[in-house]
Amino acid sequence: MTPNPFQQCIDMCYACAAACNPCASACLSEPHADAMTQCIRLDIECAEICTLAASTMAREGAFSAEVCGVCAKVCDACAAVCEKHEADHCQRCAAACRACAEACRSMYAGQSS
Amino acid sequence: MTPNPFQQCIDMCYACAAACNPCASACLSEPHADAMTQCIRLDIECAEICTLAASTMAREGAFSAEVCGVCAKVCDACAAVCEKHEADHCQRCAAACRACAEACRSMYAGQSS
Amino acid sequence: MTPNPFQQCIDMCYACAAACNPCASACLSEPHADAMTQCIRLDIECAEICTLAASTMAREGAFSAEVCGVCAKVCDACAAVCEKHEADHCQRCAAACRACAEACRSMYAGQSS
Amino acid sequence: MTPNPFQQCIDMCYACAAACNPCASACLSEPHADAMTQCIRLDIECAEICTLAASTMAREGAFSAEVCGVCAKVCDACAAVCEKHEADHCQRCAAACRACAEACRSMYAGQSS
Numbered sequence: 312m313t314p315n316p317f318q319q320c321i322d323m324c325y326a327c328a329a330a331c332n333p334c335a336s337a338c339l340s341e342p343h344a345d346a347m348t349q350c351i352r353l354d355i356e357c358a359e360i361c362t363l364a365a366s367t368m369a370r371e372g373a374f375s376a377e378v379c380g381v382c383a384k385v386c387d388a389c390a391a392v393c394e395k396h397e398a399d400h401c402q403r404c405a406a407a408c409r410a411c412a413e414a415c416r417s418m419y420a421g422q423s424s
Numbered sequence: 425m426t427p428n429p430f431q432q433c434i435d436m437c438y439a440c441a442a443a444c445n446p447c448a449s450a451c452l453s454e455p456h457a458d459a460m461t462q463c464i465r466l467d468i469e470c471a472e473i474c475t476l477a478a479s480t481m482a483r484e485g486a487f488s489a490e491v492c493g494v495c496a497k498v499c500d501a502c503a504a505v506c507e508k509h510e511a512d513h514c515q516r517c518a519a520a521c522r523a524c525a526e527a528c529r530s531m532y533a534g535q536s537s
Numbered sequence: 538m539t540p541n542p543f544q545q546c547i548d549m550c551y552a553c554a555a556a557c558n559p560c561a562s563a564c565l566s567e568p569h570a571d572a573m574t575q576c577i578r579l580d581i582e583c584a585e586i587c588t589l590a591a592s593t594m595a596r597e598g599a600f601s602a603e604v605c606g607v608c609a610k611v612c613d614a615c616a617a618v619c620e621k622h623e624a625d626h627c628q629r630c631a632a633a634c635r636a637c638a639e640a641c642r643s644m645y646a647g648q649s650s
Numbered sequence: 651m652t653p654n655p656f657q658q659c660i661d662m663c664y665a666c667a668a669a670c671n672p673c674a675s676a677c678l679s680e681p682h683a684d685a686m687t688q689c690i691r692l693d694i695e696c697a698e699i700c701t702l703a704a705s706t707m708a709r710e711g712a713f714s715a716e717v718c719g720v721c722a723k724v725c726d727a728c729a730a731v732c733e734k735h736e737a738d739h740c741q742r743c744a745a746a747c748r749a750c751a752e753a754c755r756s757m758y759a760g761q762s763s
Contacts, residue, residue: 315672325664325704332708333654335581339574348565355561355581356485358708362701363476365664369671369697372469374498381490388486428559438551438591445595446541448694452687461678468674468694471595475588478551482558482584582711589702598695600724607716614712 317368317375323407323414324365327386330400330407331358334393337400350401353389360385361411368418376419383419386412429534430481430488436520436527437478440499443520444471447506450513463514466502473498474524481531492528499525542647543594543601549633549640550591553612556626556633557584560619563626576622579615580630586611587637594644602645609645612638655760656707656714662746662753663704666725669746670697673732676739689740692728699724700750707757715758722758725751 315321335354338347364382368375390408393401428434448467451460477495481488503521506514541547561580564573590608594601616634619627654660674693677686703721707714729747732740 321668325668328705329660329664329708332705333710336578336709339578344571344574345569348570351577352483352485352562352565355483356480356487358705359476359479360487360491362705363472366472366667366671366697366701367469369668370465370468370675371672372465373501374469374473374494377494377497378473381487381494384490385487434555438555441592442547442551442595445592446597449596449691452691456684457687458683461683464690465675465678471592475592479554479558479584479588482555483562484559578709578711581709582706582713585702585705586713586717589698592698593695596691596694598691599727600695600699600720603720603723604699607713607720610716611713 315369315371317371317418320379320414320418321365321368323411324361324368324382327407327411328358328361328365330404331355331361331389334400334404337398341398347396349392350389350396353385353392354404357385357389357408364415379415379419383412383415386415428482428484430484430531433492433527433531434478434481436524437474437481437495440520440524441471441474441478443517444468444474444502447513447517450511454511460509462505463502463509466498466505467517470498470502470521477528489532492532496525496528496532499528541595541597543597543644546605546640546644547591547594549637550587550594550608553633553637554584554587554591556630557581557587557615560626560630563624567624573622575618576615576627579611579618583611583615583634590641605641605645609638609641612641654708654710656710656757659718659753659757660704660707662750663700663707663721666746666750667697667700667704669743670694670700670728673739673743676737680737686735688731689728689735692724692731693743696724696728696747703754718754718758722751722754725754 331354338351360382364378386408390405393405444467448464451464473495477491499521503518506518557580561577564577586608590604612634616631619631670693674690677690699721703717725747729744732744
Protein backbone atom coordinates (compact mmCIF):
# COMPACT_ATOMS: atom_id res chain seq x y z
CA MET A 312 0.00 0.00 0.00
CA THR A 313 1.58 3.28 -1.10
CA PRO A 314 1.67 5.77 1.75
CA ASN A 315 -0.87 8.53 1.33
CA PRO A 316 1.06 11.55 0.02
CA PHE A 317 -1.00 13.80 2.26
CA GLN A 318 -0.45 11.84 5.47
CA GLN A 319 1.23 14.69 7.30
CA CYS A 320 -1.54 17.09 6.35
CA ILE A 321 -4.19 14.54 7.38
CA ASP A 322 -2.52 14.22 10.78
CA MET A 323 -2.40 18.00 11.18
CA CYS A 324 -6.09 18.31 10.30
CA TYR A 325 -7.11 15.73 12.88
CA ALA A 326 -4.82 17.36 15.45
CA CYS A 327 -6.42 20.72 14.70
CA ALA A 328 -9.97 19.36 15.09
CA ALA A 329 -8.78 17.69 18.30
CA ALA A 330 -7.71 21.13 19.60
CA CYS A 331 -10.65 23.20 18.29
CA ASN A 332 -13.43 21.03 19.72
CA PRO A 333 -12.16 21.16 23.32
CA CYS A 334 -11.40 24.87 22.94
CA ALA A 335 -15.06 25.46 21.99
CA SER A 336 -16.18 23.44 24.97
CA ALA A 337 -13.78 25.15 27.37
CA CYS A 338 -14.78 28.60 26.11
CA LEU A 339 -18.42 27.71 26.80
CA SER A 340 -17.43 26.89 30.39
CA GLU A 341 -15.54 30.14 30.95
CA PRO A 342 -17.15 32.54 33.45
CA HIS A 343 -17.38 35.08 30.63
CA ALA A 344 -18.48 32.98 27.67
CA ASP A 345 -19.82 36.26 26.25
CA ALA A 346 -16.27 37.38 25.54
CA MET A 347 -15.44 34.17 23.74
CA THR A 348 -18.22 33.96 21.17
CA GLN A 349 -15.98 34.61 18.17
CA CYS A 350 -13.62 31.94 19.39
CA ILE A 351 -16.45 29.44 19.86
CA ARG A 352 -17.87 30.15 16.42
CA LEU A 353 -14.55 29.74 14.66
CA ASP A 354 -13.59 26.68 16.69
CA ILE A 355 -16.71 24.93 15.42
CA GLU A 356 -16.21 25.99 11.80
CA CYS A 357 -12.57 25.00 11.97
CA ALA A 358 -13.16 21.59 13.57
CA GLU A 359 -15.74 20.73 10.91
CA ILE A 360 -13.68 21.70 7.88
CA CYS A 361 -10.51 20.10 9.29
CA THR A 362 -12.41 16.84 9.70
CA LEU A 363 -13.74 17.06 6.15
CA ALA A 364 -10.28 17.88 4.80
CA ALA A 365 -8.74 14.90 6.59
CA SER A 366 -11.47 12.55 5.33
CA THR A 367 -11.26 13.68 1.73
CA MET A 368 -7.44 13.53 1.66
CA ALA A 369 -7.54 10.07 3.25
CA ARG A 370 -9.73 8.98 0.33
CA GLU A 371 -7.46 10.85 -2.11
CA GLY A 372 -10.58 12.77 -3.10
CA ALA A 373 -10.41 14.75 -6.33
CA PHE A 374 -11.11 18.05 -4.58
CA SER A 375 -8.69 17.66 -1.70
CA ALA A 376 -6.66 20.68 -2.76
CA GLU A 377 -9.72 22.93 -2.97
CA VAL A 378 -10.95 21.80 0.44
CA CYS A 379 -7.49 22.38 1.92
CA GLY A 380 -7.46 25.85 0.42
CA VAL A 381 -10.58 26.81 2.37
CA CYS A 382 -9.38 24.90 5.42
CA ALA A 383 -6.20 26.99 5.55
CA LYS A 384 -8.26 30.19 5.58
CA VAL A 385 -10.54 29.00 8.37
CA CYS A 386 -7.53 27.83 10.40
CA ASP A 387 -5.85 31.20 10.03
CA ALA A 388 -8.99 33.02 11.13
CA CYS A 389 -9.45 30.73 14.12
CA ALA A 390 -5.80 31.12 15.11
CA ALA A 391 -6.02 34.92 14.90
CA VAL A 392 -8.93 35.00 17.34
CA CYS A 393 -7.66 32.32 19.73
CA GLU A 394 -4.21 33.88 19.96
CA LYS A 395 -5.72 36.91 21.69
CA HIS A 396 -6.87 34.85 24.65
CA GLU A 397 -4.42 33.73 27.32
CA ALA A 398 -6.30 30.58 28.24
CA ASP A 399 -4.24 27.47 27.66
CA HIS A 400 -6.97 25.89 25.49
CA CYS A 401 -6.93 28.94 23.21
CA GLN A 402 -3.14 29.01 22.94
CA ARG A 403 -3.01 25.30 22.12
CA CYS A 404 -5.79 25.72 19.61
CA ALA A 405 -4.09 28.66 17.92
CA ALA A 406 -0.85 26.68 17.58
CA ALA A 407 -2.67 23.69 16.08
CA CYS A 408 -4.51 25.99 13.66
CA ARG A 409 -1.29 27.68 12.51
CA ALA A 410 0.39 24.31 11.92
CA CYS A 411 -2.64 22.98 10.07
CA ALA A 412 -2.94 26.09 7.88
CA GLU A 413 0.70 25.71 6.92
CA ALA A 414 0.30 22.01 6.09
CA CYS A 415 -2.83 22.74 4.02
CA ARG A 416 -1.04 25.45 2.06
CA SER A 417 1.92 23.16 1.36
CA MET A 418 -0.49 20.43 0.28
CA TYR A 419 -2.31 22.47 -2.32
CA ALA A 420 0.81 24.24 -3.48
CA GLY A 421 2.24 20.80 -4.17
CA GLN A 422 -0.93 19.84 -6.02
CA SER A 423 -0.98 22.79 -8.36
CA SER A 424 2.69 22.72 -9.25
CA MET B 425 -35.82 35.76 13.98
CA THR B 426 -34.62 37.02 10.63
CA PRO B 427 -34.85 34.33 7.99
CA ASN B 428 -31.48 32.93 7.03
CA PRO B 429 -30.53 34.61 3.74
CA PHE B 430 -29.11 31.32 2.51
CA GLN B 431 -32.17 29.22 3.31
CA GLN B 432 -32.75 28.12 -0.27
CA CYS B 433 -29.12 27.11 -0.67
CA ILE B 434 -29.20 25.24 2.65
CA ASP B 435 -32.26 23.31 1.48
CA MET B 436 -30.57 22.47 -1.83
CA CYS B 437 -27.44 21.24 -0.04
CA TYR B 438 -29.43 18.92 2.22
CA ALA B 439 -31.45 17.71 -0.77
CA CYS B 440 -28.22 17.00 -2.63
CA ALA B 441 -26.74 15.02 0.27
CA ALA B 442 -30.06 13.19 0.50
CA ALA B 443 -29.65 12.16 -3.17
CA CYS B 444 -25.90 11.42 -3.16
CA ASN B 445 -25.89 9.09 -0.15
CA PRO B 446 -28.55 6.70 -1.55
CA CYS B 447 -26.91 6.87 -4.97
CA ALA B 448 -23.64 5.66 -3.43
CA SER B 449 -25.48 2.87 -1.67
CA ALA B 450 -27.46 1.86 -4.76
CA CYS B 451 -24.29 1.89 -6.92
CA LEU B 452 -22.67 -0.45 -4.41
CA SER B 453 -25.62 -2.84 -4.86
CA GLU B 454 -25.50 -2.81 -8.66
CA PRO B 455 -24.42 -6.09 -10.26
CA HIS B 456 -21.51 -4.25 -11.81
CA ALA B 457 -20.33 -2.02 -8.99
CA ASP B 458 -16.97 -2.02 -10.76
CA ALA B 459 -18.42 0.27 -13.41
CA MET B 460 -19.72 2.70 -10.83
CA THR B 461 -16.65 3.44 -8.78
CA GLN B 462 -16.27 7.04 -9.95
CA CYS B 463 -19.89 7.62 -9.16
CA ILE B 464 -19.53 6.13 -5.68
CA ARG B 465 -16.41 8.18 -4.95
CA LEU B 466 -17.97 11.45 -6.01
CA ASP B 467 -21.27 10.70 -4.28
CA ILE B 468 -19.41 10.39 -1.00
CA GLU B 469 -17.33 13.53 -1.52
CA CYS B 470 -20.41 15.43 -2.59
CA ALA B 471 -22.62 14.30 0.30
CA GLU B 472 -19.95 15.32 2.81
CA ILE B 473 -19.28 18.78 1.46
CA CYS B 474 -22.99 19.51 0.93
CA THR B 475 -23.61 18.65 4.56
CA LEU B 476 -20.77 20.91 5.68
CA ALA B 477 -21.99 23.72 3.44
CA ALA B 478 -25.53 23.46 4.84
CA SER B 479 -24.24 23.45 8.42
CA THR B 480 -21.94 26.42 7.99
CA MET B 481 -24.57 28.49 6.17
CA ALA B 482 -27.13 27.61 8.83
CA ARG B 483 -24.73 29.10 11.40
CA GLU B 484 -24.02 32.05 9.08
CA GLY B 485 -20.39 30.96 9.22
CA ALA B 486 -17.79 33.46 8.06
CA PHE B 487 -16.49 31.14 5.35
CA SER B 488 -19.83 30.06 3.92
CA ALA B 489 -19.09 31.55 0.51
CA GLU B 490 -15.72 29.79 0.23
CA VAL B 491 -17.23 26.46 1.23
CA CYS B 492 -20.05 26.93 -1.29
CA GLY B 493 -17.48 27.69 -3.96
CA VAL B 494 -15.86 24.29 -3.49
CA CYS B 495 -19.25 22.63 -3.03
CA ALA B 496 -20.39 23.88 -6.45
CA LYS B 497 -17.32 22.29 -8.08
CA VAL B 498 -17.84 18.93 -6.37
CA CYS B 499 -21.55 18.98 -7.29
CA ASP B 500 -20.74 19.67 -10.94
CA ALA B 501 -18.22 16.83 -11.06
CA CYS B 502 -20.64 14.42 -9.39
CA ALA B 503 -23.44 15.44 -11.77
CA ALA B 504 -21.20 14.93 -14.82
CA VAL B 505 -20.43 11.36 -13.80
CA CYS B 506 -23.92 10.41 -12.61
CA GLU B 507 -25.57 11.80 -15.74
CA LYS B 508 -23.86 9.12 -17.81
CA HIS B 509 -25.68 6.33 -15.99
CA GLU B 510 -29.30 5.54 -16.78
CA ALA B 511 -30.15 4.24 -13.33
CA ASP B 512 -32.87 6.26 -11.67
CA HIS B 513 -30.73 6.89 -8.57
CA CYS B 514 -27.98 8.38 -10.74
CA GLN B 515 -30.37 10.58 -12.70
CA ARG B 516 -31.97 11.87 -9.50
CA CYS B 517 -28.56 12.46 -8.00
CA ALA B 518 -27.33 14.34 -11.06
CA ALA B 519 -30.38 16.60 -11.02
CA ALA B 520 -29.94 17.35 -7.31
CA CYS B 521 -26.23 18.08 -7.87
CA ARG B 522 -26.94 20.49 -10.73
CA ALA B 523 -29.54 22.35 -8.69
CA CYS B 524 -27.22 22.53 -5.68
CA ALA B 525 -24.28 23.75 -7.76
CA GLU B 526 -26.45 26.52 -9.17
CA ALA B 527 -27.67 27.54 -5.71
CA CYS B 528 -24.10 27.55 -4.35
CA ARG B 529 -22.89 29.73 -7.20
CA SER B 530 -25.74 32.20 -6.70
CA MET B 531 -24.98 32.25 -2.99
CA TYR B 532 -21.32 33.17 -3.30
CA ALA B 533 -21.93 35.54 -6.21
CA GLY B 534 -24.36 37.35 -3.90
CA GLN B 535 -21.75 37.39 -1.15
CA SER B 536 -18.99 38.92 -3.20
CA SER B 537 -21.08 41.63 -4.86
CA MET C 538 -35.74 2.80 -7.30
CA THR C 539 -37.57 1.69 -4.19
CA PRO C 540 -38.29 4.63 -1.91
CA ASN C 541 -36.09 4.67 1.15
CA PRO C 542 -38.21 3.30 4.02
CA PHE C 543 -36.69 5.88 6.33
CA GLN C 544 -37.36 8.89 4.13
CA GLN C 545 -39.58 10.66 6.64
CA CYS C 546 -37.02 10.17 9.40
CA ILE C 547 -34.23 11.38 7.09
CA ASP C 548 -36.21 14.53 6.36
CA MET C 549 -36.83 15.12 10.07
CA CYS C 550 -33.13 14.69 10.85
CA TYR C 551 -32.09 17.24 8.25
CA ALA C 552 -34.85 19.60 9.44
CA CYS C 553 -33.58 19.23 12.98
CA ALA C 554 -29.97 19.97 12.00
CA ALA C 555 -31.30 22.92 10.01
CA ALA C 556 -32.93 24.26 13.22
CA CYS C 557 -30.13 23.42 15.69
CA ASN C 558 -27.29 25.06 13.77
CA PRO C 559 -28.98 28.50 13.51
CA CYS C 560 -30.11 28.21 17.12
CA ALA C 561 -26.47 27.73 18.19
CA SER C 562 -25.47 30.73 16.12
CA ALA C 563 -28.32 32.92 17.39
CA CYS C 564 -27.59 31.94 21.00
CA LEU C 565 -23.98 33.02 20.47
CA SER C 566 -25.26 36.42 19.32
CA GLU C 567 -27.59 36.93 22.30
CA PRO C 568 -26.57 39.73 24.68
CA HIS C 569 -26.34 37.09 27.42
CA ALA C 570 -24.67 34.19 25.67
CA ASP C 571 -23.56 33.11 29.16
CA ALA C 572 -27.11 32.04 29.90
CA MET C 573 -27.35 29.99 26.75
CA THR C 574 -24.30 27.77 27.01
CA GLN C 575 -26.23 24.54 27.62
CA CYS C 576 -28.38 25.34 24.62
CA ILE C 577 -25.35 26.00 22.42
CA ARG C 578 -23.64 22.79 23.51
CA LEU C 579 -26.66 20.63 22.86
CA ASP C 580 -27.46 22.38 19.58
CA ILE C 581 -24.03 21.39 18.27
CA GLU C 582 -24.24 17.81 19.52
CA CYS C 583 -27.74 17.48 18.11
CA ALA C 584 -26.93 18.96 14.68
CA GLU C 585 -23.99 16.59 14.29
CA ILE C 586 -25.78 13.39 15.21
CA CYS C 587 -28.87 14.33 13.18
CA THR C 588 -26.65 14.78 10.14
CA LEU C 589 -24.98 11.44 10.73
CA ALA C 590 -28.33 9.73 11.24
CA ALA C 591 -29.69 11.17 7.99
CA SER C 592 -26.58 10.12 6.07
CA THR C 593 -26.51 6.59 7.39
CA MET C 594 -30.24 6.04 6.83
CA ALA C 595 -29.91 7.45 3.31
CA ARG C 596 -27.29 4.78 2.64
CA GLU C 597 -29.48 2.17 4.42
CA GLY C 598 -26.52 1.66 6.74
CA ALA C 599 -26.54 -1.46 8.89
CA PHE C 600 -26.44 0.54 12.13
CA SER C 601 -29.14 3.07 11.29
CA ALA C 602 -31.39 1.93 14.12
CA GLU C 603 -28.61 2.20 16.72
CA VAL C 604 -27.65 5.68 15.50
CA CYS C 605 -31.30 6.77 15.60
CA GLY C 606 -31.57 5.45 19.13
CA VAL C 607 -28.83 7.80 20.31
CA CYS C 608 -30.13 10.59 18.08
CA ALA C 609 -33.54 10.46 19.77
CA LYS C 610 -31.89 10.89 23.19
CA VAL C 611 -29.80 13.87 22.08
CA CYS C 612 -32.85 15.46 20.44
CA ASP C 613 -34.90 15.08 23.63
CA ALA C 614 -32.15 16.64 25.72
CA CYS C 615 -31.75 19.54 23.30
CA ALA C 616 -35.51 20.11 23.20
CA ALA C 617 -35.74 20.12 26.99
CA VAL C 618 -33.15 22.89 27.24
CA CYS C 619 -34.35 24.96 24.30
CA GLU C 620 -37.97 24.87 25.43
CA LYS C 621 -37.06 26.91 28.50
CA HIS C 622 -35.99 29.87 26.39
CA GLU C 623 -38.59 32.17 24.84
CA ALA C 624 -36.45 33.14 21.85
CA ASP C 625 -38.05 32.17 18.58
CA HIS C 626 -34.92 30.27 17.47
CA CYS C 627 -35.05 28.16 20.63
CA GLN C 628 -38.76 27.44 20.29
CA ARG C 629 -38.35 26.42 16.66
CA CYS C 630 -35.36 24.27 17.54
CA ALA C 631 -37.22 22.54 20.38
CA ALA C 632 -40.13 21.74 18.08
CA ALA C 633 -37.80 20.32 15.41
CA CYS C 634 -35.99 18.25 18.06
CA ARG C 635 -39.24 16.81 19.44
CA ALA C 636 -40.42 15.85 15.95
CA CYS C 637 -37.07 14.31 15.10
CA ALA C 638 -36.90 12.33 18.35
CA GLU C 639 -40.34 10.93 17.64
CA ALA C 640 -39.39 9.96 14.07
CA CYS C 641 -36.17 8.32 15.29
CA ARG C 642 -38.03 6.31 17.91
CA SER C 643 -40.59 5.15 15.34
CA MET C 644 -37.79 4.22 13.00
CA TYR C 645 -35.92 1.96 15.36
CA ALA C 646 -39.10 0.52 16.87
CA GLY C 647 -40.02 -0.51 13.32
CA GLN C 648 -36.56 -2.00 12.86
CA SER C 649 -36.62 -4.19 15.91
CA SER C 650 -40.15 -5.53 15.46
CA MET D 651 -6.36 22.84 31.30
CA THR D 652 -7.29 19.42 32.63
CA PRO D 653 -6.43 16.68 30.14
CA ASN D 654 -9.49 15.26 28.44
CA PRO D 655 -10.24 11.95 30.20
CA PHE D 656 -11.11 10.42 26.84
CA GLN D 657 -7.94 11.47 25.04
CA GLN D 658 -6.81 7.94 24.26
CA CYS D 659 -10.22 7.03 22.90
CA ILE D 660 -10.30 10.24 20.83
CA ASP D 661 -6.92 9.35 19.34
CA MET D 662 -8.11 5.82 18.53
CA CYS D 663 -11.25 7.16 16.85
CA TYR D 664 -9.27 9.51 14.62
CA ALA D 665 -6.79 6.73 13.85
CA CYS D 666 -9.67 4.46 12.90
CA ALA D 667 -11.23 7.05 10.58
CA ALA D 668 -7.76 7.60 9.14
CA ALA D 669 -7.61 3.86 8.29
CA CYS D 670 -11.23 3.37 7.14
CA ASN D 671 -11.30 6.23 4.63
CA PRO D 672 -8.24 5.05 2.65
CA CYS D 673 -9.48 1.46 2.85
CA ALA D 674 -12.75 2.54 1.19
CA SER D 675 -10.80 4.36 -1.48
CA ALA D 676 -8.38 1.49 -2.08
CA CYS D 677 -11.25 -1.04 -2.25
CA LEU D 678 -12.85 1.13 -4.93
CA SER D 679 -9.62 0.93 -6.92
CA GLU D 680 -9.32 -2.85 -6.67
CA PRO D 681 -9.79 -4.75 -9.95
CA HIS D 682 -12.72 -6.54 -8.34
CA ALA D 683 -14.47 -3.77 -6.46
CA ASP D 684 -17.58 -5.94 -6.70
CA ALA D 685 -16.12 -8.26 -4.10
CA MET D 686 -15.40 -5.42 -1.71
CA THR D 687 -18.77 -3.72 -1.45
CA GLN D 688 -19.45 -4.75 2.15
CA CYS D 689 -16.03 -3.50 3.08
CA ILE D 690 -16.61 -0.16 1.34
CA ARG D 691 -20.01 0.30 2.98
CA LEU D 692 -18.74 -0.42 6.48
CA ASP D 693 -15.59 1.65 5.98
CA ILE D 694 -17.75 4.68 5.26
CA GLU D 695 -20.13 4.07 8.17
CA CYS D 696 -17.19 3.48 10.48
CA ALA D 697 -15.22 6.55 9.40
CA GLU D 698 -18.25 8.78 9.95
CA ILE D 699 -19.18 7.54 13.40
CA CYS D 700 -15.54 7.49 14.56
CA THR D 701 -15.24 11.12 13.55
CA LEU D 702 -18.44 12.01 15.39
CA ALA D 703 -17.32 10.08 18.46
CA ALA D 704 -13.96 11.89 18.51
CA SER D 705 -15.64 15.28 18.11
CA THR D 706 -18.21 14.75 20.82
CA MET D 707 -15.66 13.33 23.29
CA ALA D 708 -13.34 16.26 22.55
CA ARG D 709 -16.18 18.58 23.57
CA GLU D 710 -16.97 16.34 26.58
CA GLY D 711 -20.43 16.01 25.08
CA ALA D 712 -23.16 14.66 27.34
CA PHE D 713 -23.84 11.70 25.07
CA SER D 714 -20.25 10.63 24.47
CA ALA D 715 -20.79 7.23 26.10
CA GLU D 716 -23.87 6.46 23.99
CA VAL D 717 -22.09 7.47 20.79
CA CYS D 718 -19.08 5.33 21.74
CA GLY D 719 -21.41 2.41 22.37
CA VAL D 720 -22.64 2.51 18.79
CA CYS D 721 -19.16 3.29 17.50
CA ALA D 722 -17.80 0.09 19.08
CA LYS D 723 -20.45 -1.96 17.28
CA VAL D 724 -19.73 -0.39 13.90
CA CYS D 725 -15.98 -0.85 14.42
CA ASP D 726 -16.44 -4.54 15.24
CA ALA D 727 -18.58 -5.09 12.15
CA CYS D 728 -16.07 -3.28 9.93
CA ALA D 729 -13.18 -5.26 11.40
CA ALA D 730 -14.98 -8.56 10.86
CA VAL D 731 -15.42 -7.82 7.15
CA CYS D 732 -11.99 -6.28 6.55
CA GLU D 733 -10.18 -9.12 8.30
CA LYS D 734 -11.32 -11.50 5.57
CA HIS D 735 -9.39 -9.63 2.90
CA GLU D 736 -5.64 -10.03 2.57
CA ALA D 737 -5.03 -6.56 1.17
CA ASP D 738 -2.78 -4.48 3.36
CA HIS D 739 -5.31 -1.63 3.54
CA CYS D 740 -7.96 -4.06 4.84
CA GLN D 741 -5.64 -5.59 7.42
CA ARG D 742 -4.57 -2.17 8.69
CA CYS D 743 -8.18 -1.06 8.81
CA ALA D 744 -9.28 -4.16 10.72
CA ALA D 745 -6.55 -3.62 13.30
CA ALA D 746 -7.50 0.05 13.75
CA CYS D 747 -11.17 -0.92 14.10
CA ARG D 748 -10.44 -3.56 16.76
CA ALA D 749 -8.32 -1.11 18.76
CA CYS D 750 -10.98 1.60 18.48
CA ALA D 751 -13.81 -0.75 19.48
CA GLU D 752 -11.83 -1.74 22.57
CA ALA D 753 -11.14 1.90 23.49
CA CYS D 754 -14.81 2.80 23.01
CA ARG D 755 -15.95 -0.06 25.21
CA SER D 756 -13.49 0.92 27.96
CA MET D 757 -14.66 4.49 27.69
CA TYR D 758 -18.34 3.85 28.22
CA ALA D 759 -17.70 1.14 30.79
CA GLY D 760 -15.78 3.78 32.74
CA GLN D 761 -18.67 6.20 32.31
CA SER D 762 -21.36 3.91 33.63
CA SER D 763 -19.43 2.63 36.64
